[in-house]
Amino acid sequence: MQDINKEIVGLRQEYSQSQLTESDVCKNALDQFNKWLEQALKACVPEPHAMNLSTVSKEGKPSSRIVLLRGVENNGFVFYTNYQSHKGTDLNANRFACLNFFWQALERQVRIEGIIEKNDLKTATEYFHSRPRESQIGAWASTQSKVINSRKDIEDAFQYYQDKFKDTPLIPKPECWGGFVLHPETIEFWQGRPSRLHDRIRYSKLSNNEWKIERLSP
């Protein structure tokens, strides 16, 4: 254990690839996000759409996990999940949430804070049907975040739904499965710089839907 601690204490990454200036950035925070996401895709960052989602329960307890961004639509960030999962229960009680992307290869982080709502049923159903059939069956089989007795339970449930839907060409979307969209109130773009003097540019949404742009101390 001590050896590991020694090793991580000694890790030092100097960030020097790029910079972020007020004159570089787009006026609209979502345009700036799309620009960085496109650059992450071009740079072959592994799973650049993987993002940390933080939620807070009604008792005020925070929790986080990775989910996949499935689109930047209707001024929001869309992901799909089980509405009865831990995150679903949190979001049902408390609509404030936070997303975080870390694109290590580009020395970049993006933090997005905002308010969540369920996305519309038609979009969720269309997306559900675009997934591989096995993933659709998986959504039926999983009682996401609930305790199960063994691996066998979930494999049996998968087999059960595979048999149940064997003659069903279009598997219905489970009611408990669907999308959320996070509407951002602030988006912060972080670019690593030498000597820990990182660039941080924060967008805050104004009541007229324009964005205020400010620089934050690293």
Ligand SMILES: Cc1cc2nc3c(=O)[nH]c(=O)nc-3n(C[C@H](O)[C@H](O)[C@H](O)COP(=O)(O)O)c2cc1C
């Ligand atoms: C790379 C990666 C992508 C994931 N994508 C999703 C996703 O899009 N939706 C989802 O519900 N869970 C996804 N998961 C699983 C979640 O991290 C988490 O384990 C699960 O949603 C249960 O979370 P909860 O108990 O906090 O609700 C992903 C995990 C990883 C590591």
